[in-house]
Amino acid sequence: MKMIPLSAMTVLASLMVGSGINTANAEETSMDDAWSAYVSRFVAEEGRVIDTGNNNISHSEGQGWGMMLAQHYGDQRTFKQLWRWTRRELGRQDVSLFSWRYDPNETPPVRDNNNAADGDLFIAWALHLAGQRWENRNYTNASNSIRRAIADELVVDLADYTVLLPGLEGFKHSDNVDINLSYWFVPAMQDFADIAPEEPWEALINDGVKLLDETTFGQYRLPTDWVTLTDDGAVSPADEWEPRFSFDAVRIPLYFAWGQRDEAASIGSIMAFWNDPSNQPASAWIDVQSDERADYPISRGVKAIRAYVNNETLPDPVPTEDDDYFSATLLLLAHMANDMQ
Structure with missing residues (x-):
């Protein structure tokens, strides 16, 4: 190629x-x-x-x-x-x-x-x-x-929540589902709710906010990348993944703030973690159970998300040699969200 x-x-x-x-x-x-x-x-x-x-x-x-x-x-x-x-x-x-x-x-x-x-x-x-x-x-x-x-x-509906399965196979079990709240891309769901109000988009948005109020784990009360929701409504870090606030969950503030639905408790916790003076430079990930942290900081793309949600000036959008695909993409997405406000 x-x-x-x-x-x-x-x-x-x-x-x-x-x-x-x-x-x-x-x-x-x-x-x-x-x-x-x-x-x-x-x-x-x-x-x-x-x-x-x-x-x-x-x-x-x-x-x-x-x-x-x-x-x-x-x-x-x-x-x-x-x-x-x-x-x-x-x-x-x-x-x-x-x-x-x-x-x-x-x-x-x-x-x-x-x-x-x-x-x-x-x-x-x-x-x-x-x-x-x-x-x-x-x-x-x-x-x-x-x-x-x-x-x-x-x-699917489970435990009075309307949730988005991450994929067709492997995430819905007999008495629970594994979900990833970074898959709740709120701007798209809002447009789709306007186009097709009979479809479950509005319920997905509202229940995503509710779930973010519930998925607060560890001393910093952070969401993990992957969460298990049981049929009785209990939530916990999913067993099959590391219990980390990491490369998936860092996108949650961008997607919910972009859709002007960033009132959930977990989003406030994320911003507090990133802004904590004792956590500078902010760690790229943290294990919510052991408190183990990455020995490297958040990328420029994640810094752009932090700046966007904080209503601060975003980093220069031109990718540098230090920005890999993921960092560069988050950087441009934060600027896109900012341009669309």
Whole structure:
């Protein structure tokens, strides 16, 4: 697979002609320097978003994030490439959802057909926004199909909560479900609630806030990445994952603040943990049971989330050499959220 070569931070359209990506006409090349740099570093020619911190795999989450950002920056050409690759390589034949992982070093590259609900949400919302922005009915129809599949296949009721299953397989058990509250992408759910009020989107948002009030663990009262909800309403860190506030849960404040639903107790606890003078620089993760912490700090992308929720000036959006795919993506997403307020 040929990668786009790393360029200077400012990637001018005139230098991109013939590169195979973003060689659009004048009105499509007025992209922000940060997005240009992001594309040159993390998007392959064919439209695959490269997770540089995870053995250069790709996943539905990254494709959806890339599509969201491409439409935000008005980059129609890259959006088309991202959507074409996503549909071709990750699209499932049995349901309008997407396999979650693509590893170019394996044969076949997609070995697990299970989906990831957050990736499905990102893709559906990106298509919804792109359909509106570019008046493209095909994008809107695809978004509607994915949205309905999520509502029909991944939303369940348990213990007076409406919850989002992380995937079709492996998360719903006889008397409990494993959930990940960082999969509650509130801005998409709000738009979908407006489009289809008969679907359970509003209930998902409200019950996500309620669950964040309940999922406060350890001395800092933080949510863990993965949580088990039992049929009698009890919540606890999920047994099959480390009991950490970590790389999933750091996204929770962004998604709920973006949707202006950041009143939950856990979000206040997260901000207190990040802002604690005795925890500077803020630890990238913490085990809520043992209090073990990462020996390295939060990334610039997470710092951007902290700044956004604190209503402070965000870090410069142009990714640096120290920003891997995950940090750079969170950085641009925080700026996208800020731009949309």
